[in-house]
Amino acid sequence: MTRYIVWAVSWLFILLVLVTPPAMVLTEALKDGLAASVATLSDPDAQAAIWLTLKVTCVAVTLNTIFGILAAWVLVKFRFPGRQFLQVLVELPLSISPVVSGLVWLLLFGAQGWFGPLLEQWNIHIAFAVPGIILATLFVTLPYVVRTVMPVMEVQGRDAEEAAVLAGAGFWQILWHVTLPGVRGALLSGVLLTTARALGEFGAVSVVSGHIPGETETMPLHIENLYNGYQSVAAFTMAALLALMAMSAVLLRSAPDWIARLQEKKA
Amino acid sequence: MRLSPFAFFKAGGSALPGYRLSLTLTLAWTGFFIILPLSTLLVYPWQSGPAAMLGALHDTRMLAALWTSFSCAGIAAACNIPCGFLLAWALARGNLPGHRLADALIDLPLALPTAVSGITLATLYGPHGWLGALLSLLGISVSYNKAGIVLALMFVGLPFVVRAVEPVLRNLPHELEEAAHLLGARPWQIFVRIIAAPLLPALVTGFGLAFARGIGEYGSVIFIAGNQPFKSEIAPLLIVVRLQEFDYPGATAIALVLLCISLLSLALIGGMRRRFAVWSEPA
Numbered sequence: 001m002t003r004y005i006v007w008a009v010s011w012l013f014i015l016l017v018l019v020t021p022p023a024m025v026l027t028e029a030l031k032d033g034l035a036a037s038v039a040t041l042s043d044p045d046a047q048a049a050i051w052l053t054l055k056v057t058c059v060a061v062t063l064n065t066i067f068g069i070l071a072a073w074v075l076v077k078f079r080f081p082g083r084q085f086l087q088v089l090v091e092l093p094l095s096i097s098p099v100v101s102g103l104v105w106l107l108l109f110g111a112q113g114w115f116g117p118l119l120e121q122w123n124i125h126i127a128f129a130v131p132g133i134i135l136a137t138l139f140v141t142l143p144y145v146v147r148t149v150m151p152v153m154e155v156q157g158r159d160a161e162e163a164a165v166l167a168g169a170g171f172w173q174i175l176w177h178v179t180l181p182g183v184r185g186a187l188l189s190g191v192l193l194t195t196a197r198a199l200g201e202f203g204a205v206s207v208v209s210g211h212i213p214g215e216t217e218t219m220p221l222h223i224e225n226l227y228n229g230y231q232s233v234a235a236f237t238m239a240a241l242l243a244l245m246a247m248s249a250v251l252l253r254s255a256p257d258w259i260a261r262l263q264e265k266k267a
Numbered sequence: 268m269r270l271s272p273f274a275f276f277k278a279g280g281s282a283l284p285g286y287r288l289s290l291t292l293t294l295a296w297t298g299f300f301i302i303l304p305l306s307t308l309l310v311y312p313w314q315s316g317p318a319a320m321l322g323a324l325h326d327t328r329m330l331a332a333l334w335t336s337f338s339c340a341g342i343a344a345a346c347n348i349p350c351g352f353l354l355a356w357a358l359a360r361g362n363l364p365g366h367r368l369a370d371a372l373i374d375l376p377l378a379l380p381t382a383v384s385g386i387t388l389a390t391l392y393g394p395h396g397w398l399g400a401l402l403s404l405l406g407i408s409v410s411y412n413k414a415g416i417v418l419a420l421m422f423v424g425l426p427f428v429v430r431a432v433e434p435v436l437r438n439l440p441h442e443l444e445e446a447a448h449l450l451g452a453r454p455w456q457i458f459v460r461i462i463a464a465p466l467l468p469a470l471v472t473g474f475g476l477a478f479a480r481g482i483g484e485y486g487s488v489i490f491i492a493g494n495q496p497f498k499s500e501i502a503p504l505l506i507v508v509r510l511q512e513f514d515y516p517g518a519t520a521i522a523l524v525l526l527c528i529s530l531l532s533l534a535l536i537g538g539m540r541r542r543f544a545v546w547s548e549p550a
Contacts, residue, residue, distance in 0.1 A: 104305060107304075135300075175285070200381060202380065242382075
């Protein structure tokens with residue numbers, strides 16, 4: 001009896017709290033029909049926002065993946081003074097408010113910032129421009145790859161790598177042929193989490209962007225702009241597209257499991 | 268092998284190659300992306316003199332905003348404890364029908380971009396939204412006040428509690444409950460002594476993570492909050508407002524306080540976790 005009550009309450013809760021929001025996004029987006037919502041995406045500012053988001057995400061994911069692998073490698077395979085402090089530093093962006101993550105870049109590169117006036121002389125613009133958006137995104141997505149890869153590397157140990165050293169392999173060879181194949185799943189998961197966060201980052205980017213439609217507006221910022229301008233269909237269409245992109249990145253993390261299960265069935 | 272501080276760049280306590288290269292790159296990257304930006308927070312507020320900084324800290328609007336963020340995050344995290352516990356129980360122990368789907372849905376608030384959850388919750392719980400209309404029948408209004416902030420923070424914080432509790436619940440040996448039952452324990456005794464006690468560290472972690480996230484949350488809150496100064500204005504939003512007024516020292520002062528609160532709460536949780544872990548260790 002208690003069991004049935006727990007089931008009923010759990011599903012009711014899940015439906016009311018977790019299922020209604022995405023359902024709402026879809027119904028609001030399709031309120032005037034599919035054609036009308038697709039049409040809103042062909043707006044030049046909307047297209048610019050989509051492209052900017054994709055560009056920023058590509059840069060952030062690439063750079064933070066390379067950094068994440070190297071940082072995980074040095075943190076797991078070696079012991080040195082200050083190692084734990086470095087680990088805390090790397091995970092710090094996770095506990096910092098998105099708005100603060102944007103603010104720090106203004107304090108560095110804004111007109112009133114430390115290096116802003118200097119860069120202004122050379123005509124380099126970082127704050128309220130695309131470089132600032134990239135820096136803020138890099139900051140908030142920095143920990144994900146390190147965090148997902150580290151525990152798996154820890155389990156891996158160092159035996160295989162030490163054998164490779166004895167066999168005469170160099171650093172890149174060991175990393176590419178010995179270490180990375182063993183952490184493939186975790187690496188994929190970390191890359192996809194980075195992607196999802198980079199796509200959807202709002203607070204940090206909002207602070208440094210300057211909100212120039214068509215130039216420094218990413219998809220989340222464009223959604224805010226449309227929503228505040230009472231363009232509900234356009235806002236929710238963009239929201240649906242963004243949510244679809246971010247959620248498929250998160251869901252794709254279990255893709256290796258699906259493939260393994262399919263292969264099992266075949267065998 | 269013992270490491271002297273001078274061996275910092277040499278040994279690394281391992282025979283593997285690439286130590287110097289990977290350490291240098293890691294230090295350079297964290298230096299530019301973590302240490303340099305965060306040092307601005309520590310230095311910038313003092314640049315215009317300590318008096319200005321202390322003045323900024325006495326701003327009543329800032330204190331109100333900090334209190335709103337703090338209290339709403341606390342209430343939301345506290346409300347998420349029973350809800351998260353129920354869902355974790357249903358997933359780990361209750362053989363919930365459709366548990367795979369339910370499991371995927373739990374992570375939804377983490378996967379949904381905050382701006383999307385923001386406008387969606389504002390519409391959903393707004394006066395004409397599906398759930399807002401339902402609640403207004405009961406005479407409850409959640410949009411444009413603190414209740415809306417709590418609701419949004421509950422939504423984004425829920426996965427933290429479920430994911431902290433669920434694995435511990437799954438690994439809790441069933442035999443203990445049966446043994447307690449055979450020894451004549453009442454159901455509530457079993458719940459409090461056998462189930463809740465070992466779960467305390469996990470519950471504290473879940474609460475802490477949800478709280479820390481809630482304090483800094485911006486995107487999912489600002490659309491539903493109404494953002495009235497002194498009433499429903501959260502601290503991260505006030506930072507944005509101060510920046511729009513070009514009051515950089517004021518914005519930085521709030522950011523510094525916010526950062527200290529979230530770091531302090533995370534440190535506190537780490538400490539409490541260790542304490543409870545000792546306390547609830549099976550004898």
